[in-house]
Amino acid sequence: xxxxxxxxxxxxxxxxxxxxxxxxxxxxxxxxxxxxxxxxxxxxxxxxxxxxxxxxxxxxxxxxxxxxxxxxxxxxxxxxxxxxxxxxxxxxxxxxxxxxxxxxxxxxxxxxxxxxxxxxxxxxxxxxxxxxxxxxxxxxxxxxxxxxxxxxxxxxxxxxxxxxxxxxxxxxxxxxxxxxxxxxxxxxxxxxxxxxxxxxxxxxxxxxxxxxxxx
Numbered sequence: 001x002x003x004x005x006x007x008x009x010x011x012x013x014x015x016x017x018x019x020x021x022x023x024x025x026x027x028x029x030x031x032x033x034x035x036x037x038x039x040x041x042x043x044x045x046x047x048x049x050x051x052x053x054x055x056x057x058x059x060x061x062x063x064x065x066x067x068x069x070x071x072x073x074x075x076x077x078x079x080x081x082x083x084x085x086x087x088x089x090x091x092x093x094x095x096x097x098x099x100x101x102x103x104x105x106x107x108x109x110x111x112x113x114x115x116x117x118x119x120x121x122x123x124x125x126x127x128x129x130x131x132x133x134x135x136x137x138x139x140x141x142x143x144x145x146x147x148x149x150x151x152x153x154x155x156x157x158x159x160x161x162x163x164x165x166x167x168x169x170x171x172x173x174x175x176x177x178x179x180x181x182x183x184x185x186x187x188x189x190x191x192x193x194x195x196x197x198x199x200x201x202x203x204x205x206x207x208x209x210x211x212x213x214x215x
Contacts, residue, residue: 058200059090060208062102065131067213069138075145077212079152080138082201083159086193087137092128100127103137113139153182156197161190 060081070077084090087104099106105113107124113136114122126132141159148154148166157180158166165187166180173180182198185191209215 058085058203058207060204060211061090062130062134063208063211065134069134070213073138073142075138075142076201078201078204078208078214079197080134080141081204081208081212082197082199083137083141083156084134085200085204086197092130092133100124101133101137102130103133103140105133105136105140109140110136113143116143152198153185153194154180156194157185157190160193161185161187165190 063077066077066080066084069075070080084102087099088102090102092101094100095104097106100110105127107127110122110124110127113119117136117139119136122132127136141155144155144158144163145152147163148158148170154166154170157169169184169186170180173184178184182191182194185194204212205214
């Protein structure tokens with residue numbers, strides 16, 4: 001083999017090794033970039049998840065009406081928001097049972113409220129107006145809290161399951177020498193409802209304190 005041929009082969013080997021080394025460096029750079037992006041996404045995920053939760057899973061609207069009714073009825077505005085969330089997620093709708101509006105009031109309940117609160121011009125169609133629906137639902141919530149001595153669990157249970165049922169549950173609990181708590185509510189739907197309102201209330205206080213006038 002001539003010296004020139006040997007030099008050419010050596011040059012080619014060096015070039016091949018240089019290309020291989022360059023490919024390895026590029027691969028390491030790519031892996032490092034991918035790892036950095038993945039780590040950053042992992043760090044930002046809770047923030048993104050929280051933002052999505054706040055904007056979609058925990059909606060808020062009509063906060064002016066909620067604050068006004070909370071002042072007038074001496075209610076926690078986050079409790080009103082929690083009830084609206086549990087009832088309708090702030091969507092004006094009609095349930096299969098005929099409950100109407102944001103706070104899902106039955107027409108019979110609404111007419112009871114109108115009679116007690118002086119709403120002589122009230123019609124069932126008024127429940128489609130958010131401000132009226134929130135005013136009537138808040139009145140009813142205040143009424144139930146007063147009826148059950150300020151016990152929020154009983155008031156919320158009655159809002160969902162009816163006063164007659166709650167009265168029976170309370171009487172049975174008292175006969176046993178016990179106090180009715182969320183876990184003691186015999187209707188699974190009502191038990192889940194009460195817990196959902198209480199959980200939503202806590203989240204509304206945390207997420208929307210400013211909008212609800214809590215600070």
